[in-house]
Amino acid sequence: MMSHNAASSHLLSLEQVLLEIPESAYAQPSHPYSTSGATRRAYLNQMTLDTILPWLRAEQDQPVHLARQSATWPSIWEFVNGTVLTVGDRRLVLVPSEAIDGDELRVAQEWVDIPAWVADYYVAVYVNPDAGYVQIQGYTTHHHLKQQGTYDAGDRAYTLDTADLTPDLNVLWVAQELGLAENPRATVAPLPTLAIAQAHNLIERLGTPDLVFPRQAIPFAQWAALLTHDGWRKRLYEQRQGMVEQWSLPQWLRAGISGMAAEFGWVKPQLQLATGLGTRSTEVLVCRTLEIQGQPYTLKIGPSPDSTSATPIWRFELAPVDPAQMMPVGLKLRLLTEDLQGFEHNEDAAIAPVASLYVDVVAAPGEGIVWAVEPTPAGYEPEVLRF
Amino acid sequence: MQSRQQLVDIFSTFVQFEADDFKRWIADARLRRSMGKCLQDGDRGTSDSFWALYWHKAWAEQRHPLATAHITAYLQEVCYWVARKMSLNLNMRQSRADLFQTAIAQTDTVLKRFNPQLSSNLKSYAEFAFGNIIKDTLRKNQEADICTDWALLHKASQKRLVDALTNTGMEESLLATYVLAWKCYKELYSGTEVRNTRKLVKPEPATWQAIARLYNTERLSQLPAGSATASPELLEQWMVTAAKAIRAFLYPNPVSIDQPLNSEDSASLGDRLPGAGEDSLLTELLIQEETDQRQTQMQQVSDVLSSAIAQLDGDTQYLLASYYSENLTQQQIAQALNIQQYTVSRRLSSTRKALLKHLAQWSQTTLHIPMTPAVLSSMSTIIDEWLSAHYRTTESSSG
Numbered sequence: 001m002m003s004h005n006a007a008s009s010h011l012l013s014l015e016q017v018l019l020e021i022p023e024s025a026y027a028q029p030s031h032p033y034s035t036s037g038a039t040r041r042a043y044l045n046q047m048t049l050d051t052i053l054p055w056l057r058a059e060q061d062q063p064v065h066l067a068r069q070s071a072t073w074p075s076i077w078e079f080v081n082g083t084v085l086t087v088g089d090r091r092l093v094l095v096p097s098e099a100i101d102g103d104e105l106r107v108a109q110e111w112v113d114i115p116a117w118v119a120d121y122y123v124a125v126y127v128n129p130d131a132g133y134v135q136i137q138g139y140t141t142h143h144h145l146k147q148q149g150t151y152d153a154g155d156r157a158y159t160l161d162t163a164d165l166t167p168d169l170n171v172l173w174v175a176q177e178l179g180l181a182e183n184p185r186a187t188v189a190p191l192p193t194l195a196i197a198q199a200h201n202l203i204e205r206l207g208t209p210d211l212v213f214p215r216q217a218i219p220f221a222q223w224a225a226l227l228t229h230d231g232w233r234k235r236l237y238e239q240r241q242g243m244v245e246q247w248s249l250p251q252w253l254r255a256g257i258s259g260m261a262a263e264f265g266w267v268k269p270q271l272q273l274a275t276g277l278g279t280r281s282t283e284v285l286v287c288r289t290l291e292i293q294g295q296p297y298t299l300k301i302g303p304s305p306d307s308t309s310a311t312p313i314w315r316f317e318l319a320p321v322d323p324a325q326m327m328p329v330g331l332k333l334r335l336l337t338e339d340l341q342g343f344e345h346n347e348d349a350a351i352a353p354v355a356s357l358y359v360d361v362v363a364a365p366g367e368g369i370v371w372a373v374e375p376t377p378a379g380y381e382p383e384v385l386r387f
Numbered sequence: 388m389q390s391r392q393q394l395v396d397i398f399s400t401f402v403q404f405e406a407d408d409f410k411r412w413i414a415d416a417r418l419r420r421s422m423g424k425c426l427q428d429g430d431r432g433t434s435d436s437f438w439a440l441y442w443h444k445a446w447a448e449q450r451h452p453l454a455t456a457h458i459t460a461y462l463q464e465v466c467y468w469v470a471r472k473m474s475l476n477l478n479m480r481q482s483r484a485d486l487f488q489t490a491i492a493q494t495d496t497v498l499k500r501f502n503p504q505l506s507s508n509l510k511s512y513a514e515f516a517f518g519n520i521i522k523d524t525l526r527k528n529q530e531a532d533i534c535t536d537w538a539l540l541h542k543a544s545q546k547r548l549v550d551a552l553t554n555t556g557m558e559e560s561l562l563a564t565y566v567l568a569w570k571c572y573k574e575l576y577s578g579t580e581v582r583n584t585r586k587l588v589k590p591e592p593a594t595w596q597a598i599a600r601l602y603n604t605e606r607l608s609q610l611p612a613g614s615a616t617a618s619p620e621l622l623e624q625w626m627v628t629a630a631k632a633i634r635a636f637l638y639p640n641p642v643s644i645d646q647p648l649n650s651e652d653s654a655s656l657g658d659r660l661p662g663a664g665e666d667s668l669l670t671e672l673l674i675q676e677e678t679d680q681r682q683t684q685m686q687q688v689s690d691v692l693s694s695a696i697a698q699l700d701g702d703t704q705y706l707l708a709s710y711y712s713e714n715l716t717q718q719q720i721a722q723a724l725n726i727q728q729y730t731v732s733r734r735l736s737s738t739r740k741a742l743l744k745h746l747a748q749w750s751q752t753t754l755h756i757p758m759t760p761a762v763l764s765s766m767s768t769i770i771d772e773w774l775s776a777h778y779r780t781t782e783s784s785s786g
Contacts, residue, residue, distance in 0.1 A: 018732040026581050037574035040541075043581060059737060098584070099544035100530045101637070106545065128530070130585050133729070152545075154566065154609060159546065163496060166760070168767040170740040174747060175760045182760055212574055212601050216609070 016167060017055075021132050025050035031074035032241045034209035042077040044127050048096040049083050051134045052125070060173070062088035069379040071263035072230070075237035079215050079227065080108040084119055088176065090184075091119035092139075096127045102137050102162050107145060109156040110215070113188050114224045118142055120184040121172060124165060138165030139172060141184035156216060191225045196339050196368075199232050207239030214240075231338070231370060231384030234260065248386040249301065249314075250365075252286055264383065265289055269300075289321065290377040292331070296321040299371065301385075304360040314363060314387065316371055319356035326353035331374070333357040338368030338384050363387035390464060397435050398422045398442070398457045402467050404484040409467065418456055435461070439509045440681075446498055459494045462513050466491045469517040481525065489524045490517040501772075502765030508685065508772060515711075515775035530585075531637050536630035538587035541573060543633045551636035552629065560611070567609050568617065568625050571601040595619035684754070688746065692773055695745045703738055710735060711771075711778040742770050 025047045033039040049066070056064045067084040068076070076082075083094045093111050105124040111117050122145055124137040140149075140160055149158035166172070175182065194202070202222070206214040214236075215223055227233050231247070238246050238260060245251060246260035257266050265288040287300040298321050304313040318333045320326070327350040334347045348357040363369055368384040388409045391397045399418035403410045425438075439461055446454035470487035481489075497516045501509055534542055543551070548569060552562050575598050578587045590598070599619040606614045617625075696704060702724055709720045710731075721728040746766055750756045 017736040018729060020727070020729040028581060035574050036577040036579070040577035055733070059733075097544065098542045099547065100527050100534075100539075100542045101544055101547040102527075103544045103550070104546040129582055130533075131530075154563070155545070155570070161546070163499060166764045167500075168739070168743075168764065170736065170743050171760055171763045171767055173740060174744045175763055177744060178747060178751075178758060180758055180760060180763070212571075213605065 016136050016138065017169065018133055018135050019051050019055050021047055021051045021127075021129065021134060022054075026129075029074075033074070033078055034240045035212055038078050041081050042074065044096045044098065044129075045073070045077050045081065045083045045094075047129065048094050048125050048127055048134055049085075052094060052136075053085065056085075056087060060087055062176075067091060069264065069381065071260070072234075072381060075230075075234045078237045078240065080110050081106075082108060082111050084111070084117070090121065090176070092121045092123055093119040094123050094125050096125045096134070098127055098129075102126055104162060105138075105140065105145075105160045105165060106152075106155070107149075107158050108215075109151075109158065109220060110224065110227060112142065112146060112158050113220070114228050115188050115190060116228050118185060118188055123169065124162065136169050137162055138167040139169055140165050141182075143184055143186040146186040146188075156220060191228060192221050193339065194222070194225045194229075194232075196337070199226060199229070199339070202226050203232060203236050203239060207236055209240050209242070229340070230381035231368070235384065245386060247368075247384055249286070250387065257286065261383075264381075284317075290318075290373065290380075292373060292377045293328075293375055295325075297373075297377075299373075306360065311362060312387075313360050314369075315358050315360050317356050317358040318373060323355075326355060327357055329353060331357065333359055334372045334374065335359050335361055336370040336372060336382075338370060340370060340382060388464070388467065394426060394433070394435060394438060395419060395422045398438060398460050400463070401460055402463045402487070404487070407483045415456070415460070418453075418460060421453060422457065436508070436510075440503055443498065443501070443503055443509060455494060455498070458498065458509075459491060462491070462494060462497070462510070462517075465510050465514045466517050469514055470521065473518065473521050481528075486521050490520050493517075493520045496520070500768055502768060503681070508776060511776035511779070512768065512772035514779075515771050518775075528637055531634060534585045535587055536627065536634070537576075537589055538578075538585050539630050539633055540569065540626060541577065541584070541587065545569075547636065548629060548633060551632040554636055555632050563610055564606070564614060564617075565625055565629055567605060568598075568602050568622050569629055571598050571605065572622070572626055575601060590623075592619065595623055598622055687753070688769065689773065689777075691746060691749045692742060692770070692777070695742055696777075699738065703734065706731065706735060707738065707774060708778050711774040739767070739770060743767050746770065 029039055029042045029046065031042070033042055053064065053066070063086075065086045067086050073083070081095060083096075085092055085094065093107065095105060095107055095111075097106070102124075105122065107122050111119060111122070119142060121139050121141055123139040126135045126137055128134070144164075145158050145160055148164065149160045151158055202218065203226070205211075206217060206226075211217055215227075217223075226236065235245075235247070243260070244258075246258040248258075252258065252261065252266070252268070257268060266286055267288065269284050269287055283302045284300040285302045287298050290297045290299055297318055300315075300317045300319070302315055302317075304315040307313040307315075316333065316335060318327070318331075329350050329352060332347060332349040334342070336342060336346065346359060346361070348359050350357060361369060364387070366386060368386050370382045370384055372382065373380070388402075389412070391400060391412060396412065396414070399422050400412040400414045403413045422438075425441075439458065442454045442457045442461070445451055446458060466487055470483050470490060474481070474483040474486055493516075497513050497520075500516060501512050503509070530542070531539060545566065549562060549566065552565055557565070572590075576590045576594050578584060580587070596619050599617060599622050602622060603616045606616075696707065699707075705724065706720060709723070718728055721731045724731070726734075743763065743766060746769075747758055747763055750762075750766070751758050756762060
């Protein structure tokens with residue numbers, strides 16, 4: 001390895017910073033993908049992330065975070081190239097490329113035109129896994145990419161010549177530190193909403209791995225609406241890997257928490273039941289921990305005390321991990337339909353300090369329910385739980 | 388090498404190589420006439436930096452090839468010295484003349500990055516930029532040399548693929564089929580190696596069949612109606628052709644060195660900038676004034692950066708001097724300081740950031756320049772330019 005390294009990297013110019021890929025980044029992707037190209041995409045993105053994140057954290061005074069939970073990436077990289085992180089209050093999409101020529105920045109339309117995916121800055125990153133380094137080639141703003149970039153309909157991507165990038169990433173940081181006003185974002189059109197049945201049809205249709213380029217198989221607006229819904233996108237990813245439904249509660253109870261759900265923190269409580277306080281007679285079947293405004297809470301799901309075998313009623317309950325703590329005023333627990341719509345009696349809010357919040361729901365077999373909390377928990381992504 | 392003395396020569400003559408050495412300056416008749424006329428027209432500037440700015444301005448406002456040609460002539464010397472030094476330092480298989488051609492062909496890129504707002508020194512910026520261009524090209528060539536054709540297909544951008552195929556004279560409709568085939572190839576055949584990606588071998592027949600199936604499905608929606616089906620064998624042929632084109636395109640075609648401008652370009656140039664451009668562009672007085680102003684500003688910038696550098700610790704100063712004087716490679720710097728090569732890169736980056744912030748703050752308060760990210764970006768270039776001039780040894784002028 002060293003000889004390749006020595007041969008090529010001493011020629012690199014230093015205007016663009018050169019970073020060493022850590023040894024740990026050379027592991028094969030831990031999740032399945034439907035094509036070898038997608039596996040490679042995942043691998044390059046993970047490698048970029050593992051290299052650039054520690055560097056940014058070391059160099060930046062502002063907090064640097066992944067904009068997504070790490071368990072979410074597979075359902076993104078299956079379809080598109082790019083990784084998003086936040087530096088202070090700005091979002092950056094890192095766009096890795098192995099292209100030796102470094103002629104262009106090519107950004108998938110999803111990162112530019114899906115409102116929830118839009119970033120402030122797009123950073124071109126050259127990755128050379130063999131020589132063991134990544135090099136930042138420059139960056140541009142959302143505004144510039146959308147206005148000056150060329151839209152490639154054949155690839156559904158915005159491209160910009162590397163010569164039109166700002167080569168020095170320091171410019172971005174210094175501009176921030178000096179508080180130079182600039183709105184890096186252009187406006188993007190809102191997406192249409194998909195009906196539940198429509199989404200299920202699309203997932204069915206695009207869920208076969210034989211369809212190698214699903215992102216180009218349907219009109220972009222429809223595709224974007226499907227992809228932006230975290231629950232649906234995950235299901236689409238899972239279906240393409242031939243996984244059974246990962247988010248079915250009855251399935252969890254029968255066979256244990258699924259692999260994907262476990263990655264997002266769902267567990268079956270073993271012994272906590274016995275320690276429950278007298279007032280809490282609810283049986284907890286599954287739960288996960290949430291971080292809300294820096295404090296840990298537990299979200300629990302179990303049968304409501306009013307549940308009967310004829311009409312099962314499920315209870316979603318949110319309480320501080322520490323039973324001595326109370327729920328702060330203003331906190332809300334809310335349940336939504338699969339397409340993120342509210343319904344009657346779907347919310348419980350702490351108007352005074354209480355021990356816990358709960359919402360009971362009657363769900364038909366196979367129906368999907370999405371939970372939400374306000375303020376939004378760290379790393380929150382809507383999940384469609386099936387009953 | 389004899390350095391050119393007359394302004395007319397400086398802006399109208401080109402280096403001619405013999406074997407790998409400077410042979411003589413040869414003049415381009417049109418450029419000579421153009422420059423001659425400019426100098427006759429009244430009481431204009433007499434310094435080469437004045438005329439460099441003049442042509443840069445003409446280039447910036449009109450992108451006129453005449454302006455590019457004059458500046459290309461102007462930058463011959465500096466490009467020659469950079470190429471010479473690099474060929475001595477790097478001990479590459481490319482000849483000095485090759486390196487010179489590689490760099491001088493990128494004059495447009497140099498002009499694009501140079502911003503005369505705060506500086507007047509195109510030459511020292513070009514010196515720095517040419518050095519980087521040569522290093523960058525050599526790195527790319529080296530990397531491509533190690534790659535198999537099958538790996539190279541993964542290591543080219545779509546733009547490069549299209550440019551390379553266009554360069555072979557391929558027509559647009561065929562080009563689209565190649566691009567689609569290439570996308571199918573990349574998506575279905577990536578190899579399983581995580582580290583040894585340069586040695587990717589030829590796909591198995593079963594993989595070619597899968598690629599062909601995919602291509603033949605996708606062409607129905609992604610290519611214009613009437614595109615033909617392709618067999619696995621044909622796809623393989625296409626990918627071999629594509630890889631060859633990419634490889635060939637990585638190396639700049641040797642331009643005839645005796646003919647700095649080919650006759651077609653030269654004929655279309657004309658002797659003067661078109662239309663009213665010239666008059667609105669330049670009243671000599673204004674440019675002269677700007678030149679003076681910039682010289683003053685440059686001096687101030689220089690003072691600010693000098694004092695900022697003086698406050699850096701010894702290792703960091705050594706780092707800057709080693710890198711910008713171009714006498715040491717990153718590895719040599721790393722060895723001398725007993726640190727990792729990557730640490731050199733990171734430390735230089737953070738030092739440049741500190742200098743950039745310092746200069747930006749000074750400009751805001753002293754020059755009252757409204758600061759925007761675009762201005763900051765050109766300042767970042769200015770810092771490179773300044774540092775390379777600051778640490779410049781006398782090597783090039785004495786050679």
